[in-house]
Amino acid sequence: METWILPLLQTLALPEVGLTTVFVVALLSATLLPMGSEPAVFGLVQLNPELFWPAVLVATAGNTIGGAISWAMGYGAHAALDRARGSPTHLRALAWLERFGPKACLLSWLPAVGDPLCAVAGWLKFPFWPCVAYMAIGKFGRYVVMTAGLLWLLPGDGLARWLG
Template sequence: MEYLLESPLQWLLATLALPKVGLTAIFVVSLLSATLLPLGSEPAVFGYVKLAPDMYWLAISVAALGNTLGGIITYFMGEGAERAYEHWRQKHGHAPGGPAEPAALAGGRWHAHISRWSHRFGPSILLFSWLPAVGDLLCAVAGWLRLPFWRCVLYMAVGKFLRYALVTAGLLWFFPPA
């Protein structure tokens, strides 16, 4: 019985081993970590670069691409949530300024505060989409507010690329390749 429990785990670890499928694993982990899943992709990038230092820029680029695509998915999740919310409000008679909701309270005070803040900074706020805990939320809010898509993608990509480059370089400085 113990053999049956270890075998699938060993198979999975062997399948996802960095030297074997390195860049693909980095892409997948980076993409998933940029959605609302609580993952971190930096250890995978660092581990790969530690094994193959000559692949630094390629690994950083693949990680940034995957993470940016994950941010785009989160952007569209936010946009879809906003559309679903508007559809629900219209269906249940909660139109802004209607009898059920005064115009001043349409969307709530947090919606007004976040909307004002996000519109003030615009898509450039997504330079910080790499931050833990709030980065994914920033991408979703940008979609909810329908900030300009391609400008959001540009700022997401720049921020995420710089994060991977700096974090990986810092880790390599503290733990140089053998």
């Protein structure tokens, strides 16, 4: 495995494919994998400030597609989640989600609950495209705020000073 993963990681680390790396990391982090994509976006923008908007847009696209994958996983996992039906927590969450419908996917940017929320939206068979649109709005807002905030907190070589 090491023979192919090292060259792949080295390729993805090249500046000319930095946006590809941001896309892949953002996509994977929006599935149920426990990782964040903000450091990849921030790192790329810190090294290439002119890529702020392209990085935000690429991360938003990757993260939204990852959210759509989570939605599809939830849609397909309906039978597995059926076992939890009837518990008080399930009933409260279900009532809340049904009250807001696809608009609940605006919260897909939240850590820990955002990605499972996309899966639950699919499980509840909320309409796919409205869910994806609300996911994209929420995720775009997160990337703009997080990246701009980090650039403001750690301007220039601030990241290098902070890390080392």
